[in-house]
Amino acid sequence: MAGTGKVPSKPMRTKQINSGRIEASSQRSYNRVLLLYRKIPVFWRQTMSKRLMNILMVILLAGLATGAQAEWQSFTGQDASRPEVQVQQVRDNLTRLDVTLEGIDTETVTIQGAAYTQVRLPGHWWTLDAGDPELPYITSRLIIPDAGTPQVKVVDAVWREIATDPVVPSKGNLMRDVDPATVPYTFGEAYSQGGVFPEQAVQLSEPFIMRDFRGVSLRVNAVRWDADRGVLLALESATFTVETTGTGGINVKQARFSDGIDAQFANLYARRDVRPARRPDLCDPGGRPGPDPLLQRHLRGGRR
Structure with missing residues (x-):
């Protein structure tokens, strides 16, 4: 990992709710x-x-x-909805990411006669490591400078504690021709050793090169399981920053010699998660966000 972040135990603000079934x-x-x-x-x-x-x-x-036991655990009283992720490029080497959850989906699954909890986030994937607790996460891909080492920092985080049965273990990343019903559940170290899983609240990948740009993948473990206390730690809201400093580093992007970007890749870059700050100097006359300064510098072939 190029950088990891942990939420300290003392500054972490938590809220508690019961996991009782909704009467309606x-x-x-x-x-x-x-x-x-x-x-x-x-x-x-x-x-x-x-x-x-x-x-x-x-x-x-x-x-x-068939899904009668599924339950939307709302944090705000709103209906089920995808987590809100806002990405703001503060400056060339600093990106801010704000995450807000309206709630989580939980469902009771019976394994060998015992109750387990399956957790989902609308619109997001979940972990696929066989034997480990199966928990959803949020991923954002960010454009970073051509050189330097990125580090992620947890600026603020509010966690909501939800009483729960043990979390369902993953059956792994199964092939398409495998019927999940034929694959037995296995239980890894998290079920015998206890502790919080995943241990880290946020993880940063090594930098990668995607043709014209250098980037990183930021993974937010939005739902974690405290096995010792029998609670889910669900991220209600959080702010993270990714700052790239120094020179060198992993997968340094060499200077571009082309004056433009291949049109076939333009739409792909447009779908990256980096978005410009809503500042007057970055907006067009209609008030919409203007060009990403880092992206524009790349479009100019690296010239400022």
Whole structure:
């Protein structure tokens, strides 16, 4: 790792909530069925026989029943939504990343007669290391200067503690032709040694070169499991910075000799997570963010 960050135990602010089931789950299930029904075109509903419509409703209810134990643990009272990630390039060598979670999805899974908790974040992947607790994370790819060593710093973090059963272990990164139901669960060291998993709240990859740019991947472990206390540590909000200092380092980007960027890669770069600060000097007349200064310098072939 080029840099890692840990959330200190003392400055860390935490909140606690219970993991009790939501009493109105049956009403929500009914509302979801009703919503799905209303999405059926009116013409189809009018032409369907009553018997066929009843069969359709039974199928919808059966589909919902398979996930009846799933529960949205809201931090703000809002419906399920993706975490909000805002990236701001403060200057050429310093990037700020703000993360906000509205909540997490939890579901009870029975393994060998015991209850375990499966955790998900809308729109994000989860760990796939067989035997380790299966937990979701957030990844952002950031453009950094051509040389220097990047380091990540936790500026602030608020964690919410949620009482939980043990977290479901991952079955690993299975091939497409493998039925997950045929793969048994295994339990790694996290289940016998205790402690917090993952130990680090944020991790930074080694710098990489993506054709015209040098970058890093920032991974935020937004949900962690404290096995000793039986609680999830869910990130409610946090601010991180990635600063690149010095010269040299891993995968130094050599000076570009081209005056432009291949058009085939332009859209790919545009989808990178770095976005400019909303400052007047970086905005166009309409108030929209203007060009990323680091990106523009690359477009000029490295000239300032």
